Amino acid sequence: MKSAVVVFPGINRDNDMAHALEVVSGTPAHMVWHADTELPDVDVVVVPGGFSYGDYLRCGAIAARAPIMDAVRRHAARGGFVLGVCNGFQILTEAGLLPGVLMRNASLKFVCKLVHLRVENANTAFSSAYAAGSVFRTPVAHGEGNYFADDDTVKRLEGEGRVVFRYVDAEGNRGTDGNPNGAINDIAGILNDAGNVLGMMPHPENLVEPIQGGTDGRGIFESVLAAVA
Amino acid sequence: MKARIIVTLKTGVLDPQGKAIEGALKSFGLAGIDGVRQGKCFELEVAETDPAAARAKLTEACEKLLANTVIENYHIDLA
Structure with missing residues (x-):
């Protein structure tokens, strides 16, 4: 699996993400600077977490207008996989x-x-390594993770199976204390309509090796690895 | 030409910061202040001298960057 990690000023999870991609796929990720206008030939582009541009204006607002993002849009339009984690989801x-x-x-x-x-x-390119309905752990680290969309959008996401991950408690139940940020419908991760772009607030890249306390997050990367094979 | 742009949350969008501020006001004993909503204010200068053209340019700025129209409304005042 060929991958690229986009780096913006203020991003701080880029190396964690590159490490996870390499650990799972065996291939080092390309690091791509925000001012670049072209991506290398890759299967998946990851927009990692951090505090791009100091979260000025709105989280992710300025990074979303960086030159490299046109290349990311073209990559997505071609059907290439895009994963956004935390600040990457916001972007x-x-x-x-x-x-x-x-x-x-x-x-x-x-x-x-x-x-x-x-x-x-x-049944998505980002979650096929997990069993449907299974519960896994991931770290979160954010101040702005409270997912919101208008009623029609939420209905569409729910109806089309595009809510891929939901916050639950350790027993897999909703409505208790599993939701860390108030996200509507306990939404933690969503898919675009074409199924090739996933955004999620939690950090699966920080749980891919036993030394990190578990390997629960590997499934995201293994799923994409299987999807591009 | 000077301009001021006010960006506010749309009705129905939860504003936890506004609620916290309202709670703080109440804690001072300032009764009778409700419905606090926090927004943003941008002050800027436009080279354009024609008001309609300036407004068009600022509208583009709002739509492209200054406001997230999923959750925010914007209002442009030209000086």
């Missing part, structure tokens, strides 16, 4: 590649902890 919504927006956490607090995700749709 993809601001870039119009995913619907909705990530708002300030309902608690108004930055949340940094392990959460549980339930696989709502295992």
Whole structure:
């Protein structure tokens, strides 16, 4: 699997992401600077987490207008895979590649902890390595992860199986304390309509090796690896 | 030409910051202030001297960057 990680000023999870991509796929990722206008020939482009442009204006708003994003849009339009994690998810919504927006956490607090995700749709390029309905752990670290979209958009996402991951508690239940940010319908990760762009707030790249405390996050990368094979 | 752009959350969009500010106001004993919504204000200068052309340019700025029209409305005031 050939991959690229897009690097913006203020991004800080780029190396974690590149490491995870290499650990799972065996191939080092290309690091692509935001001012570049072309991507290398890759199967998957990852927009990693961090605080691009210091979260000025709105999280991800300025990064979404960076020169490289036109190349990311072209890659997505060709059917190439795009994964956005945390700030990357915010950037993809601001870039119009995913619907909705990530708002300030309902608690108004930055949340940094392990959460549980339930696989709502295992029939996607990003989740096929998990069993449908299974629950896995991932870390979250964000102040603006409160997913919001208008009613019609949420209905469409739910109806089309595009809510791929949902926050739940350790037992897989909703409505308890599993949702760390107030996201509508406990939405943690969504897919675009073509099924090749996924955005999620949690950080699967930080749980791919036993030394990190578990390998729950590997499934995301293994799924994409299988999809491009 | 100077301009001021006000960006506010659309009705129905939850504003936890506004709620927290409202709570803080109430904690001072300032009763009778409700429905606090936090927004943004941009002050800028446009080279354009024709008001209609300036407004068109600022509208483009709002649509492309200054507001996220999924959740925000914007209002342009020309000085």
